[in-house]
Amino acid sequence: MTVDASNALLRWYVVDKRPLPWRAQGEERPDPYRVWLSEIMLQQTTVAAVRPYFQKFTGRWPTVEALAAAEEAEVMSAWAGLGYYARARNLIACARTVAAAGGAFPDDEAELRKLPGIGRYTAAAISAIAFGRRAVVVDSNVERVVSRLFAVKRELPAAREEIYALAGSITPERQCGDFAQAMMDLGATVCTPRDPSCGICPLADSCAAREEGDPQLYPLKAARSRRPHKQGNAFWLQNDGHVLLVRRPAKGMLGGMLGLPTGEWGPDVAPRQGAPAAADWQEAGAVDHVFTHFALNMRLYCAEAQRREAEGSWWPVERLSEAGLPTLFVKLAERGAAWRSAA
Ligand code: SF4
Numbered sequence: 410m411t412v413d414a415s416n417a418l419l420r421w422y423v424v425d426k427r428p429l430p431w432r433a434q435g436e437e438r439p440d441p442y443r444v445w446l447s448e449i450m451l452q453q454t455t456v457a458a459v460r461p462y463f464q465k466f467t468g469r470w471p472t473v474e475a476l477a478a479a480e481e482a483e484v485m486s487a488w489a490g491l492g493y494y495a496r497a498r499n500l501i502a503c504a505r506t507v508a509a510a511g512g513a514f515p516d517d518e519a520e521l522r523k524l525p526g527i528g529r530y531t532a533a534a535i536s537a538i539a540f541g542r543r544a545v546v547v548d549s550n551v552e553r554v555v556s557r558l559f560a561v562k563r564e565l566p567a568a569r570e571e572i573y574a575l576a577g578s579i580t581p582e583r584q585c586g587d588f589a590q591a592m593m594d595l596g597a598t599v600c601t602p603r604d605p606s607c608g609i610c611p612l613a614d615s616c617a618a619r620e621e622g623d624p625q626l627y628p629l630k631a632a633r634s635r636r637p638h639k640q641g642n643a644f645w646l647q648n649d650g651h652v653l654l655v656r657r658p659a660k661g662m663l664g665g666m667l668g669l670p671t672g673e674w675g676p677d678v679a680p681r682q683g684a685p686a687a688a689d690w691q692e693a694g695a696v697d698h699v700f701t702h703f704a705l706n707m708r709l710y711c712a713e714a715q716r717r718e719a720e721g722s723w724w725p726v727e728r729l730s731e732a733g734l735p736t737l738f739v740k741l742a743e744r745g746a747a748w749r750s751a752a
Pocket residue numbers: 554557558599600601605606607608610611612613614616617618619624
């Protein structure tokens with residue numbers, strides 16, 4: 410890509426950039442705390458899903474010190490529904506590390522990568538966007554744009570390092586943050602996965618895939634292996650308008666989150682395995698949920714407890730929406746509440 414093309418992209422960005430709440434609002438550079446928070450939230454999640462969470466978090470915890478001082482359970486509950494809960498645990502750990510060191514995020518990629526939850530992409534994004542340092546920023550949008558610009562013939566994921574090197578070859582020395590965000594926005598709004606709008610693209614004259622005639626072919630991808638299936642049992646144990654919730658172990662799937670008690674999750678789990686108490690368990694259907702690495706089919710068993718002996722917190726059923734349950738348990742709780750109404 411020539412200097413002219415890079416300038417054309419930056420000019421396009423000035424006019425067409427997406428108005429995102431974590432971007433600079435008048436000041437030259439955005440607040441590193443807001444950049445960091447948005448980048449952690451955006452990992453594996455869409456801009457539309459992140460927006461309300463970002464507003465909620467910055468309203469409640471406007472600085473990294475405020476977030477560092479928050480109760481872990483409160484932060485996990487505010488994160489509920491955004492998924493990939495290891496990110497929330499790392500978020501708290503990172504905020505506490507930064508606050509303990511004086512409250513300033515480092516501007517250097519290598520130093521940023523030492524912080525919990527910050528990998529190569531996030532370190533580069535914070536360094537470029539919040540501090541204006543030269544860094545090669547490659548998210549899935551940039552990956553697509555670069556693979557098309559250079560018509561990369563190797564398949565993903567093997568092509569990842571080649572694409573990273575090519576992205577490095579076109580990253581300018583100056584205005585690095587704007588360049589990174591311009592590439593991301595171009596991928597999100599013009600060079601989209603299907604039907605890229607090459608006719609209005611500021612990089613059209615430099616694009617090898619466009620010249621070949623079928624840019625949608627890129628990035629080439631190796632055939633996906635099928636997600637494995639797992640099974641599990643969840644338990645709705647109620648007593649006098651309350652239902653038993655347990656906090657999941659800190660490590661593992663949905664770690665640290667409140668949920669209904671469950672048994673093991675595996676390829677072949679026996680019915681009622683893992684029940685939190687002896688009771689007259691009745692089947693109440695099942696819920697399907699897809700995680701990144703496997704698909705889960707969770708059977709639900711419901712029962713009335715004579716006494717509140719089982720360990721956990723007994724939560725008022727009418728206030729379950731305030732419990733901050735992750736999506737899997739929201740779906741299961743809806744079934745449990747329907748069973749309760751029908752019983
Ligand atoms: S010309 Fe088309 S394929 Fe190439 S970068 Fe622009 S939108 Fe993407």
